[in-house]
Amino acid sequence: MALRKTPSADLKRTYGFFVQVGMIVSLGLLIVAFNANLDRGDPDEIVQIEQEVVEMEDILQTKQIQKPPPPPRPPVPVEVPNDEILEDDDLDLDAFLDLDAPINLPPPPPPPDEEEEIDEPEIFEIVEQMPELIGGIGGLQSKARYPEIARKANVEGRVIVQFIVDENGNVREPTILRGISGGCDEEAIRVITEHAKFVPGRQRGRPVQVKMSLPIVFKLR
Secondary structure, eight states, rough: OOOHHHHHTTHHHHHHHHHHHHHEEEEEHHHHHHHHHHHTSSSOOOOOOOOOOOOOOOOOOOOOOOOOOOOOOOOOOOOOOOOOOOOOOOOTTTOOOOOOOOOOOOOOOOOOOOOOOOOOOOSSOOOBBBETTTTHHHHTTTOOOOOOHHTTTTOOEEEEEEEEEESOOEEEEEEEOOOOOHHHHHHHHHHHHHOEEEEEEETTTTEEEEEEEEEEEEEEO
């Protein structure tokens, strides 16, 4: 026994109907959509959007201009002697020259002062006749006084004094060749300077200066 569908369950009977309805609805929506876009304004009026005009500047190609060299510096003025041309004096060529007339010459310069050369007397160390101490070495030794400082310090010894005996037998320029200090050196100089007197030495019969030396002895008793 074959089964049959009920009219409410048979979809094929209503399929064509629904397809037609859907197509009609879709067509209506398209018409509405087109009309909506076309009704917005006048189709002949086209709105143009102004665009910003960009001006292109031409790039100028520069050239390096060569500057002319600076002008030379003006010369510095230098003073020069006056170039004024002096008028030539009239020369008297007929002048007479008297050769016999005396010529006044300037006096000659005075001669330079001649310095007098002073001959210093020669000092001898050894002569034909040596100076002689008047009174002897013993008499000169007796004039010496023992310094108190040397006595307290027990200083003893021999002081050698060198000096010059001049042409008159006097003592000059006494110096100590060998001393013992303690005041003995100064005492020896005093004794020679104050109490020593000589017969001057002689060379070739005339008195001369002679360098000599004498000892002064300091000894405690």
